[in-house]
Amino acid sequence: MIELNQVYTHDFQFTQDDVIKFADVTGDHNPVHLDPVYAATTLFKKPIIHGMLGAAVFSKVFGTLFPGDGTIYLKQSLSFRNPLYVGTAYQAVFTVLEVEKEKNRLTIETLIKETGTGTLITKGEATVMVTPDKLS
Numbered sequence: 001m002i003e004l005n006q007v008y009t010h011d012f013q014f015t016q017d018d019v020i021k022f023a024d025v026t027g028d029h030n031p032v033h034l035d036p037v038y039a040a041t042t043l044f045k046k047p048i049i050h051g052m053l054g055a056a057v058f059s060k061v062f063g064t065l066f067p068g069d070g071t072i073y074l075k076q077s078l079s080f081r082n083p084l085y086v087g088t089a090y091q092a093v094f095t096v097l098e099v100e101k102e103k104n105r106l107t108i109e110t111l112i113k114e115t116g117t118g119t120l121i122t123k124g125e126a127t128v129m130v131t132p133d134k135l136s
Contacts, residue, residue, distance in 0.1 A: 002106060002134050008066040008094040011115065012057050014049055016086045022053040049084035054122055057092050058110050062128055066094060067106065070131040076110070078124040089115035097125070101135050 023029050031038035032048055039047040055078055062071045084090065091113050098107035105127060112122040 001136065002067055002096060002099065002130065004096055004099050006096045008061070010057065010061050010065060010092045010094075011089065012092065013089050014053065014084070014086055016047075019047070019049055019053065019086060022050055022056075026050070026052070044083055046085065049086060051078070051080040051084070051122065054084045054090070054112055055110075055124070057112070058094075058124075058126060061092060061094065062126070067128065067130045067134045070134075072129040073126065074105070074129055075127040076124055077126075078110075078122060080122055082114075082119055082121045084112070084121055090121065091115050099135065103129070104132055104135060105129050 019033055023034060028050060032042055032044065033039075033050055034047060036047055039045070055076070058076065059073060062073055063069075093109075093111040093113060095109040096106055097109055100106070108126045108128065110122075110124045110126050111120065113120055
């Protein structure tokens, strides 16, 4: 049963192959994500992961882990605070901010933090609809 202030965490990292696949699916072939020579000339100094690829972990968690099967993603705000890098360990942190039992809806804070430093990478808030059994 999901409750107010409940916290769920999910550890993850991405490979360069993941970045290439995401670029191919979305068509976003910006060289800052794919070309180390180009990326070296930017303020990041090396390729960065697409912010939306990082945020896609929220969809994975909502649909399969927390709240899980049957969850419908309704809304998401995002603020990209720092870049994501290939091979770096991250943790997605989900905190239940509001429970609307009558609508089967949850408002959940969505964060991505770098595991080693705790640096905030991405911050947002999601609204999801869940199956009634998750709130009873």
